[in-house]
Amino acid sequence: MKILVLKGSPNKNGSSNMLAENFINGAREAGHTIEEIDAAHCDIGPCIGCVHCGYEGDCVLDDDMDMFRGKILNADMLVFVTPLYYYGMSAQLKTLIDRFCSRNFSIQQKHMKSVLLTVAYNSDDWTFDALEAHYDTLVRYLNLVDCGRVLGYGCGTPSMTEFSKYPDEAYELGKSLK
DSSP: OEEEEEEOOSOTTSHHHHHHHHHHHHHHHTTOEEEEEEGGGSOOOOOOOOOTTTTBSOOSOOSTHHHHHHHHHHOSEEEEEEEOBTTBOOHHHHHHHHGGGGBHHHHHHHTOEEEEEEEOSOOOTTTTHHHHHHHHHHHHHTTOEEEEEEEETTOOSHHHHHTSSHHHHHHHHHHHOO
16 A cells, blocks of 8 residues: 655654654555655645635645645555644644645545544643544545544653653554555
8 A cells, every 4th residue: 555644743853753653664564655745844835725726736836735746646545644733733734735625536536545643742531632523524525534543642742752652553553554
């Protein structure tokens, strides 16, 4: 399977990217092909809502998204990786997802698989409610098949995350993919 990991953390050595690396290691061991997009360190502007693309055509913006569209449409699975920022995904990942707009129909017709990997400092049982609701809506709208999620409660720093159960959960999720 061709897996595209969409990283949304501005902190390259942060907790969410730690989960991503563990997931990638497990998926590679299971024989999958991995590509990554580091949305936080790319030149991707926000969708301007002009609908020039007609939801299935060229975008008027000239940025890194031009080279990412093919990767997205070539993938069998999208892995959404984000720290929890104010109970939602990072602005960087959201900007990338908003730009799916120019290939909505192509993405919807592929019935790709998806995974959510996220971390938060908070450990309240409701911490990820809003993010999960957003992810579930994306899964439904884009006709994705959710293959799992790792919700890293109490992972406010990389050292907190490293000594938690979540890196192992991310690895096992990657390794278990069929």
